[in-house]
Amino acid sequence: MIRLRDIAKVYPMGNRELEVLRGVNLHVKQGEMVAIMGPSGSGKTTMLNLIGCLDVPTSGSYYLENREVSCLSRGELAQVRANKIGFIFQSYNLLPQLSALANVELGMKYAGGIDSEKAMTALARVGLSGRANHKPSELSGGEQQRVSIARALVKNPPLILADEPTGNLDSHTSEEIMAMLTTLHNEQNNTLVMITHEADIAHYCQHIIHFKDGQIEWEEAV
Amino acid sequence: MKKWLEPLANAWQGARTHKLRSSLTILGIVIGVAAVIALMSIGRGVQAGILSNIESLGSNLITITPAMSYERGGVMGASSVATLTLEDAAAISEQVSRVIAVAPYSSSNQQLVYGSENVNAQIIGVTPEYQAAYNLETAEGAFISEYNYDSGAKVTVIGASVAEELFSGVDPVGQKVRMGTSIITVMGVLESKGSSMMGSTDDAVLIPLSTLQQTFSQQRTSTGEHIVSTIAITVSEQGQADYVVGEVTDLLRSRHRLASGEDDDFSIRSMEELVSTITEISGTLTLFLGAIAAISLLVGGIGVMNIMLVSVVERTREIGIRKALGARERDIWSQFLTESALLSFTGGLIGVAVGWGASKIISGVGIMGSEMTTVVSADIVILALAVSVGIGLLFGFLPARRAAQLNPIEALRYE
Known part of the structure; x- marks a missing residue:
């Protein structure tokens, strides 16, 4: 599903250069649930941005579903994001002016078009069919994250990326969200890569990757 | 919802989120378009007035008068033979x-x-x-x-x-x-x-x-x-x-x-010739009035650009989210262009109504005591609306480009 070869990412910082990733090699199989862990500044988020086609590596190559995406144009990368990848963010990133339903529909907008029935079904699957017309400000944090999960899953992408999906939630809600993510992942059989700080959240995953100083320190399969 | 209506509905939503700001932007266009409509209606009214005067004299008239006698050196003689x-x-x-x-x-x-x-x-x-x-x-x-x-x-x-x-x-x-x-x-x-x-x-x-x-x-x-x-x-x-x-x-x-x-030794002038001369002159006058009014339309357009630039900055995060969800640059482009075109078109519509009203009032009250006919014609209305949409697109161009070229990672991080 995901194959990274000697990925490096360097950001120019004034006169110096900041090496965020140095020589990352990684293989994620289709249908896996992967957790990326590590201290802040270790390059996890940069890693996730690269996997999510929001950014391109300075060197190295990235194959997504056996297609090299590290050399694509910005427009082609947008197409890959639209059709292959669903994002779940720590701070939900819902559009405040849109209803829950419209936010879910936004997930389909750039991937072939809006289908309101499908969006309603996705909301129902995260248990929010009764709140379809509520604005994000009228929903709790857990509910907002459920809307954002519905938004990521509504187009049924092969790859789901989550950047600390439970980072802003209390432990009870975190467990609920993780249980829901696991269930949906099992149902749709897509690949899920998430960043987390918390070991008990990481243990929902079969494959755990530890980052340190821009490199994979160690990997474990549960 | 119809597919082509969706961008318009989105743009409307965007404009409604900031009612006061959008209305102030629209106001600039309203004033510009209203000024164009009102001034051009006065120009057209003057023209129509002169022509109907000639009409009442008889536009089929030809007059023959003795030729002016010309002195040597091109000085025109005072008397005619x-x-x-x-x-x-x-x-x-x-x-x-x-x-x-x-x-x-x-x-x-x-x-x-x-x-x-x-x-x-x-x-x-x-x-x-x-x-x-x-x-x-x-x-x-x-x-x-x-x-x-x-x-x-x-x-x-x-x-x-x-x-x-x-x-x-x-x-x-x-x-x-x-x-x-x-x-x-x-x-x-x-x-x-x-x-x-x-x-x-x-x-x-x-x-x-x-x-x-x-x-x-x-x-x-x-x-x-x-x-x-x-x-x-x-x-x-x-x-x-x-x-x-x-x-x-x-x-x-x-x-x-x-x-x-x-x-x-005689000179012949036909009214038809006179009519075409007057039409030409008053057409130029009308254009001139319209051009003066168009300056305020230009200022209105700059207002649109200003607001759209602010809007792009304010919605940086939204742009980041949309990009993460797979929006291409042209999706973002069209979103912002639609919004600025919609704003200025709405301004244009209201401006036409206001300009029309103003020209009605002018024709009722007159200017400086003298009576004034005003003519609002369809071509001016259509032109004003087209120009206002054009202004939206023109002045929305820069902000839309800025939005489209935002780096998605930085945009998502923007607070």
């Missing part, structure tokens, strides 16, 4: 086709006295055809008849304001006035037409041409023909003026025995 005669008019009437009326006339300045009232007036000696040539109607009494002309009757038909000045409160018809040394009977009063740039028939004092020649001036050419100052011709239908001008020119040249190299 008397070259036109009654006999010329008769010849035109007989030999040129597509002509309805041929009206030769001369004038003389005389004092009119009635009781203690007196006015100085230009007395015009006319033939009965004068009525047809200048579209004149009598409000009271009758116009000078063939019989009056043949017999050299001492009668006159006067304009409405002359009647008002001389005979306030008295019915003028049948009254006797002193004109120079003669006593003349008023036989009719002309219907008022208002003033026009061609002079007003309200000030006219008309008497038979035969009477004028017998009473005040008996000028003849060396060959014994009767001199007139002007010959007016009415053409049978619009568009025939050029033909008639050509025929009349040939006829008069041969009658005046002009050699082929010589200049005409």
Whole structure:
């Protein structure tokens, strides 16, 4: 599903250069649930941005579903994001002016078009069919994250990326969200890569990757 | 929802999120468009007014006057040589086709006295055809008849304001006035037409041409023909003026025995020519007014750009989210362009309504006391709307480009 070869990412910082990733090699199989862990500044988020086609590596190559995406144009990368990848963010990133339903529909907008029935079904699957017309400000944090999960899953992408999906939630809600993510992942059989700080959240995953100083320190399969 | 409606609905939503800001942006366009509509309607109104004035005089009119004599060195002579005669008019009437009326006339300045009232007036000696040539109607009494002309009757038909000045409160018809040394009977009063740039028939004092020649001036050419100052011709239908001008020119040249190299000793002007000149001039005036108003439209456009730039900054995160969800650069482009076009189109619509209202008020109240007709025509409305959408697109271009080129990672991180 995901194959990274000697990925490096360097950001120019004034006169110096900041090496965020140095020589990352990684293989994620289709249908896996992967957790990326590590201290802040270790390059996890940069890693996730690269996997999510929001950014391109300075060197190295990235194959997504056996297609090299590290050399694509910005427009082609947008197409890959639209059709292959669903994002779940720590701070939900819902559009405040849109209803829950419209936010879910936004997930389909750039991937072939809006289908309101499908969006309603996705909301129902995260248990929010009764709140379809509520604005994000009228929903709790857990509910907002459920809307954002519905938004990521509504187009049924092969790859789901989550950047600390439970980072802003209390432990009870975190467990609920993780249980829901696991269930949906099992149902749709897509690949899920998430960043987390918390070991008990990481243990929902079969494959755990530890980052340190821009490199994979160690990997474990549960 | 229909597919093509969706971007519009989104743009509307975006605009509604910031009601005050959007309305202020729209206001700039409203003022610009309203100014264009109102000023151009005034320009068009002036044009229509002048043309209808000419129309009422008779747009099929051709006038022939003696040519100005030119001194050597190109200095224009003050006086013109008397070259036109009654006999010329008769010849035109007989030999040129597509002509309805041929009206030769001369004038003389005389004092009119009635009781203690007196006015100085230009007395015009006319033939009965004068009525047809200048579209004149009598409000009271009758116009000078063939019989009056043949017999050299001492009668006159006067304009409405002359009647008002001389005979306030008295019915003028049948009254006797002193004109120079003669006593003349008023036989009719002309219907008022208002003033026009061609002079007003309200000030006219008309008497038979035969009477004028017998009473005040008996000028003849060396060959014994009767001199007139002007010959007016009415053409049978619009568009025939050029033909008639050509025929009349040939006829008069041969009658005046002009050699082929010589200049005409008369000048011919057709109303049609005048109308096209006036249309051209007032069209330029209208454009000029519109251009001045367009400056405020430009300022409005810059306002749109300003607001859109602010909006892009404010919605950086939204742009980041949309990009993460797979929006391509052109999706973001079209989103912001649609929004700025919608804003300025809404402004354009309201501006048309306001401008229309303003032009109605102007035509009701007038400007500086003088009456003013205004004409709002469909082409101006359509143009103003198209221009306002164009302005939205033009001034939305830079902000939309800025939005489209945002780096998604930085945009998502933006607080």
